[in-house]
Amino acid sequence: MKNFSFANPVKIIFGKDTIKEIANEIPKGSKVLVTYGGGSIKKNGVFDQVSKALSGYERYEFAGIEPNPHYETCMKAARLIKEKGVDFVLAVGGGSVIDATKFIVMAACFEDGDPWQVMERKATIKKALPFGSILTLAATGSEMNSGAVITKAATQEKIAFNSPLVFPQFSVLDPTTTYTLPSKQTSNGIVDTFVHVAEQYLTHSKEDTLLQDYMAEAVLKTLIIEGPKALKDPHSYDVRANLMWASTWGLNGWIAKGVDEDWATHMIGHEITAFYGVDHGQTLAIVLPGVMEILREQKAKKIIRMGKEVFGINESSDEAAINKTIKAVEDFFESLDIKTHLSEYGLGEEAVEKISKRLNDRGWKLGECQNITGDVAKKILETRR
């Protein structure tokens, strides 16, 4: 096991009818900015619950945070915070709203010019406003971590940042808020969680990390059992609860401690979204099987372990076990009605070239062995045509 140090201080408030508890968490007298997305929370009753809970506070709203949230949008919210003297932010939505809010609370306190410098690793975060979240989509784990991914629309760049200063103070996880999600969003969320775990688990396996492996498999098995049930019966409380809790554990940091991490699937997927607007979850479903195929030797031990522990695959030859496991992952994504090939999204040779070129231009070397260049990404994507 690798050495590590880590703390995750996020308070989780989990369960039915828990949104009202935010009034116990936000300091009395705070000026609260509520951030949210396209307005579905106004249709499903969540906004009303939030309004009621915040009745004693001076309150502002910032709506319109888009999926793959834009830097440009976040900067508008940061300006509003300064203008109104807001001192607490409440993110209500899925990973995009929470990610955006992490950038917003940082940007509102940033005093050395353009906060985008943080994304370019040219500046560090010194301060951020406190914020909490109300999660309405099980997917990104952003509700219990200190990372976020932001897109600069002007340059089509999608980049991640991380700082302990942007851990939420609290996150409310009420599974009933996910009952009315479009099934595509439920499926995307399941794929996102699955691939988060894969990034922290399907590696070259230099480390002996038995507990982390079993915990990663715990999340994956939960997704495989509960995912299809959620699509069939979107109002099953226990299924939604298990999926919501699994998505949080997919990326709250703990299963990554002591292990190697990959993240190539995410980095390549981000480029597909940045250039072509394909949903984040969809891009991961395209890329992961390709990463498994091209890195099959490097990742052999863990792919075989995943096959056995997660999918119950037992083959006498390693090659057959790996083939079956890659197919099982692809089949699982497709069973959720998520397409796994570029052509199914109208993309082909040009996309492969464009993404490969950008990664090469940046000089990135991705993956747990830093051996996935733009050229290797090209091979990966070629298997996904």
Next chain:
Amino acid sequence: MKNFSFANPVKIIFGKDTIKEIANEIPKGSKVLVTYGGGSIKKNGVFDQVSKALSGYERYEFAGIEPNPHYETCMKAARLIKEKGVDFVLAVGGGSVIDATKFIVMAACFEDGDPWQVMERKATIKKALPFGSILTLAATGSEMNSGAVITKAATQEKIAFNSPLVFPQFSVLDPTTTYTLPSKQTSNGIVDTFVHVAEQYLTHSKEDTLLQDYMAEAVLKTLIIEGPKALKDPHSYDVRANLMWASTWGLNGWIAKGVDEDWATHMIGHEITAFYGVDHGQTLAIVLPGVMEILREQKAKKIIRMGKEVFGINESSDEAAINKTIKAVEDFFESLDIKTHLSEYGLGEEAVEKISKRLNDRGWKLGECQNITGDVAKKILETRR
């Protein structure tokens, strides 16, 4: 899944040669009290590493914390803190030292008479000194939770308390500190962790908590695979690391969230220790198979699940599956050289009567269904003669 709210802010510093990092965690200028046990840390090099790391601090020592730490001992340390104006405590040891330190940091700030009132639920904790820990024995999980068990020698009472004010600020987990443990302590620690998980998992299973179940099984499977290896090769880093990390996860609170909890094995075991001084881990190895036997109908679903997922037991009849699983648990404890019957510790009818009577006198109703009275405890212990 049951509603819950929870935060665990403990910073974990894990790995080889990490004791030196405490100087980054303890505020400069603090007056530090180092608490420890019987002095094994002076033989295995841990004390030297601590001394070196604390070279810049004004420092005091409090040695002699016993296994199943005594209230009477803790009060001496609390007096020393007041006398010297100590403002940070560093616990160096296993669960007993860390548990004692939780009582000590609370007692040192207690202003309403005798701090034992907290144990009797007649007073609440309002304040505690900050403290950190250096763990030298994988067992109790105390390093990442806010609970402790203290024994009042005068009255032979062993009682637990819990308060978010006694979370450690940080805990250093260096697996190499466990290399030189006597094998009995290694075994006791493995049994303790196993039973911690069982208390949070082997219940009546009214809740559908798939992720928590898999995570509990992750800890159990790690113990079963790594436990025997640790006894055979006490200096294997990866084995010791996996066991140490598993013991922390056995009782850091997260696998208990959303589920029902039992804790009858611990409560009955505490009485065996309080009256007869049997090691904590040994008492659990005696009691758990008896709880599984007497509560076999109530816990049927989970016992069968444990058999299948943890021990690979597949039987066509529930009865056979339950029998085999109870036997597998008993065999696992015995494979670690921990005896599982009262008679093997020289105890018999008198002990059963004495413990049963005390539980009846207290009117306790233990277990997840509050149906384990002193009379039921008697039946449980009768199966363990």
